[in-house]
Amino acid sequence: xxxxxxxxxxxxxAPLSILSFGGGQAIVPEIQNQAVxxxxxxxxxxxxxxxxxxxxAPGPSSLICALIGWQVYGFWGAVVATxxxxxxxxxxxxxxxxxxxxxxxSPIRSAIERGLAPIAVGLIFAGAVTVLRATHAGALGxxxxxxxxxxxxxxxxxxxxxxxxxxxxxxxxxxxxxxxAG
Amino acid sequence: MATDNSILPxxxxxxxxxxxxxxxxxxxxxxxxxxxxGVQAWVHxxxxxxxxxxxxxxxxxxxTVAQVLPGANPVNIALYVGMRLRGxxxxxxxxxxxVIPAFCVILVLGYLYRTYGHFEIVHFVLAGMAAAxxxxxxxxxxxxxxxxxxxxxxxxxAGGCFAVVGILRxxxxxxxxxxxxxxxxxxxxxxxxxxxxx
Numbered sequence: 508x509x510x511x512x513x514x515x516x517x518x519x520x521a522p523l524s525i526l527s528f529g530g531g532q533a534i535v536p537e538i539q540n541q542a543v544x545x546x547x548x549x550x551x552x553x554x555x556x557x558x559x560x561x562x563x564a565p566g567p568s569s570l571i572c573a574l575i576g577w578q579v580y581g582f583w584g585a586v587v588a589t590x591x592x593x594x595x596x597x598x599x600x601x602x603x604x605x606x607x608x609x610x611x612x613s614p615i616r617s618a619i620e621r622g623l624a625p626i627a628v629g630l631i632f633a634g635a636v637t638v639l640r641a642t643h644a645g646a647l648g649x650x651x652x653x654x655x656x657x658x659x660x661x662x663x664x665x666x667x668x669x670x671x672x673x674x675x676x677x678x679x680x681x682x683x684x685x686x687x688a689g
Numbered sequence: 690m691a692t693d694n695s696i697l698p699x700x701x702x703x704x705x706x707x708x709x710x711x712x713x714x715x716x717x718x719x720x721x722x723x724x725x726x727g728v729q730a731w732v733h734x735x736x737x738x739x740x741x742x743x744x745x746x747x748x749x750x751x752x753t754v755a756q757v758l759p760g761a762n763p764v765n766i767a768l769y770v771g772m773r774l775r776g777x778x779x780x781x782x783x784x785x786x787x788v789i790p791a792f793c794v795i796l797v798l799g800y801l802y803r804t805y806g807h808f809e810i811v812h813f814v815l816a817g818m819a820a821a822x823x824x825x826x827x828x829x830x831x832x833x834x835x836x837x838x839x840x841x842x843x844x845x846x847a848g849g850c851f852a853v854v855g856i857l858r859x860x861x862x863x864x865x866x867x868x869x870x871x872x873x874x875x876x877x878x879x880x881x882x883x884x885x886x887x
Contacts, residue, residue: 566791
């Protein structure tokens with residue numbers, strides 16, 4: 508009854524859960540690699556679509572795993588993928604949080620913090636490049652990335668407002684394209 | 690500061706009496722409110738400012754734990770707050786409150802995508818939203834990178850991880866398994882050299 512595809516979901520997501528230093532953003536490149544290249548669960552454009560949906564939806568963006576799980580094995584695939592991505596890291600936090608707080612001035616704690624931070628930064632940027640590659644972003648896509656990055660960095664506009672605005676603008680562009688093409 | 694060996698919550702701090710239902714309710718609402726990141730700000734406003742379940746110092750300490758340890762930040766923050774207030778069962782309840790409603794919403798969106806995803810316009814708009822989300826990722830990356838120490842170690846590790854996973858597309862798991870101990874040891878040696886460690 509326990510299908511090998513469910514096992515596949517666990518084997519992909521549980522290790523990522525334990526190693527997701529830097530949160531959901533840091534594991535995006537590996538989710539893409541596993542789901543598209545290694546297992547062929549999705550195509551690159553499908554991955555990019557699901558990434559957009561997971562970022563636009565409420566809750567943690569790593570719920571993209573639920574969407575991938577559903578693609579692989581329906582409802583139970585979504586459940587298994589979600590448990591696999593959240594349970595292992597939660598168990599680590601459960602046992603580590605107490606030690607962490609009791610050792611505020613420990614040099615080991617400080618070394619772990621300082622050692623993991625640059626890894627997280629590298630992986631977050633790798634995630635951005637991975638999604639861009641998956642969307643086959645052209646000039647319009649790149650311009651969107653640059654404008655949104657700038658607006659988020661230099662203004663107080665919220666990420667959600669911006670995503671909504673971009674969706675409306677793209678809708679407009681799509682409708683205007685036949686007119687422009689004559 | 691807690692000096693006993695008990696796991697959270699600490700016995701020496703007064704705890705507000707928070708029922709599991711109240712905890713669940715608070716995190717269901719937070720789970721639905723945390724669109725597109727920014728979860729810290731929402732949890733802070735609700736749990737610290739409005740409900741006064743935790744004080745500033747506890748919250749900030751929890752935030753560090755949530756960010757440094759593995760796992761999605763929203764889930765880790767929920768787990769931490771729940772554990773502080775009601776121990777392990779509280780942690781589990783808070784995480785379920787954070788994840789389950791959002792899980793249901795994303796399945797509905799996934800269903801809509803499967804039904805309408807073949808329309809070219811859906812794909813076109815989603816590609817735009819993905820580009821916007823990449824912008825959000827980049828902005829976050831720049832912000833976190835700004836907090837890194839300005840030294841060779843941080844530059845080599847961050848640049849190396851980016852190049853190897855992002856450009857060369859090596860699988861992340863072995864990369865992190867190798868890079869993490871090296872990077873932590875390097876950070877430890879740097880600190881000892883700086884005289885911060887006896």
